[in-house]
Amino acid sequence: MSKNEPIQETADDEILFASQKRTDFVVDKNLTDVQGAPLCNTAPLKYNGTQILRSGVDSLYLSFNGDVRSGLLSQLHDKKALAQAGGRSGKAFAALGLAGIPFKVHAKGQNMHPFVISNHHFRMRIAGAQAGKVPPLYIEISSELLSCCGYESSVQAAREFAELILNDADSGSISRIDLCVDFTSPIDWQSIDAKRWRCRSNHRALYLESEQLLGNVFGQSGDVSARLYDKTKEIVKSEKFFFKELWQQNGWDGESSVWRLEFQLRREALKTCQSLDPDFIVELFNSLWRYHTTQWLSLCDINPNDSNRSRWALAAEWQALSEAKFTPHPVEDIRRQNFECVPSDETIFVGATGYLTSFMAKYEYESLAEALTAYEEHARNYFKSAENKHISFDAYVEKKVAEKKVKFVKLGHLLESEK
Incomplete structure (x- = not known):
């Protein structure tokens, strides 16, 4: 599938979805x-x-990051409205085609995802324009596709759908x-x-x-x-x-x-x-x-x-x-991987920057350099206060570093010590 391939609409919903149990209903x-x-x-x-x-x-559940294509969002809004109307009238449900593969558009969303589309082998949850922190796309792959076509083929098919749904889609991560x-x-x-x-x-x-x-x-x-x-x-x-x-x-x-x-x-x-x-x-x-x-x-x-x-x-x-x-x-003994628990750079720097900017806002510092210089003085004064006089700032830092050295022991260091 080409990322730029247009999303196709299907013509005859009733024929396309007459049999939901077709085993030949695969992507490629x-x-x-x-x-x-x-x-x-x-x-x-x-x-x-x-x-x-x-x-x-x-079963395999994958999440993908990227931006939902605006053209697809417009179609999903229209198809969902059609599905809701069809549910009340008893007519055929709304269908959407992706690279020639038909999907049912559900009348209701799920959790934080307002749009759900599915066929016999895939169920996809798609976020709206305001996805927030949730991944914009979840894809659930059926046991039939996984069993008959294999894991790698199924993952590749899901990735190709993700490229059609999202701009700059990543390669996906496993949710279950x-x-x-x-x-x-x-x-x-x-x-x-x-x-x-x-x-x-x-x-x-x-x-x-x-x-x-x-x-x-x-x-x-x-x-x-x-x-x-x-x-x-x-x-x-x-x-x-x-x-x-x-x-x-x-x-x-x-x-x-x-x-x-x-x-x-x-x-x-x-x-x-x-x-x-x-x-x-x-x-x-x-x-x-x-x-x-x-x-x-x-x-x-x-x-x-x-x-x-x-x-x-x-x-x-x-x-x-x-x-x-x-x-x-x-x-391999996967339990040993539990020792490799050093926090990522993202966790360290995003978290620390969040606290530092809060410090700047509270004490009205405009310059990061100025705030970094002043931080130690504020911290020392805090540990000198009555409720914290049982431990000094230097002693607290020393104690926490010692704890983290034990907690964040690296797997490589562990293996070297076993030699």
């Missing part, structure tokens, strides 16, 4: 050939009766990603002794679909949550029957129940990865999976001679799941 039929096959296990892993059929990304593994196993996962589960979250709930029990949810609504459920039952409700073909390609017998273990990771949970760039995160898929299946949630064998569950060994079936591979990249 050549994307799969260009970008490569979907991320999944090409050779099924069998271990203690557990067979891994595939691994991949089930769901990693999943589909497998068969002789275990009755519904009847496992609750004591065998070891989880960082104390919240556990049943996973219900239309009042049918499918599995369990761990850490629901948290920055990290996990779902373990019978996928063969779930697709009867969701109608995602394309998974059956993917499973059969990797050795599924067509009859055994296929279970899914899925981790939902939100932005806060991914911040330890140092970057939310989709091209960077993909290299950590194996590491993220290994960490969350061994350190965040795990199934253990009960050791009656040891009351400390943290020392119980992983169950063999869970060990097989934890070793699932998403990419050829090696597994």
Whole structure:
């Protein structure tokens, strides 16, 4: 798609949206050939009766920065009004074309985004002229596109849409990603002794679909949550029957129940990865999976001679799941990246400048140089006041620097000390 390609309007809304379940409703039929096959296990892993059929990304939410194109905003206003009128009259809903791909324009926005457009594979939230601090564009990519066309192809398609919607669009960052593994196993996962589960979250709930029990949810609504459920039952409700073909390609017998273990990771949970760039995160898929299946949630064998569950060994079936591979990249210990917690230059200088300008406004300094010179004197006088006489300004500075040296230890320094 060219950034300068005009946004096209569709002609016949009813025909375009007659089938919302079309599996061929993709951005570019050549994307799969260009970008490569979907991320999944090409050779099924069998271990203690557990067979891994595939691994991949089930959901992906991307945010993009830039300025919404004024011409598109005008169209969205008109289309949203048409959608609102159509909802009252029962007529076909409003449609918008981007590079020849039709999207439904919703009558209502979502949160801080007044415009929502969607089709079978994408759901996009677009900000108005006054976006404020929220990213002007959120794109949610469907599991079908991710599973059938692959992660890289799906991300590239989202980026091309972002270029059509935004002026100077960036490459996007991940707001949420769901990693999943589909497998068969002789275990009755519904009847496992609750004591065998070891989880960082104390919240556990049943996973219900239309009042049918499918599995369990761990850490629901948290920055990290996990779902373990019978996928063969779930697709009867969701109608995602394309998974059956993917499973059969990797050795599924067509009859055994296929279970899914899925981790939902939100932005806060991914911040330890140092970057939310989709091209960077993909290299950590194996590491993220290994960490969350061994350190965040795990199934253990009960050791009656040891009351400390943290020392119980992983169950063999869970060990097989934890070793699932998403990419050829090696597994790294992502916990070590938590030590690299030095604040960014943006955090330091933007924050410090904010406080400094407040100081200038309060004490009526016009010159930055003058304010910097006067700051120390004001600070010393503050620490000499009655309520702060227990510590001097110099002692306070020394104390805080010592604390920050510990808090902001650099990963490189840490590794050098281990040699």
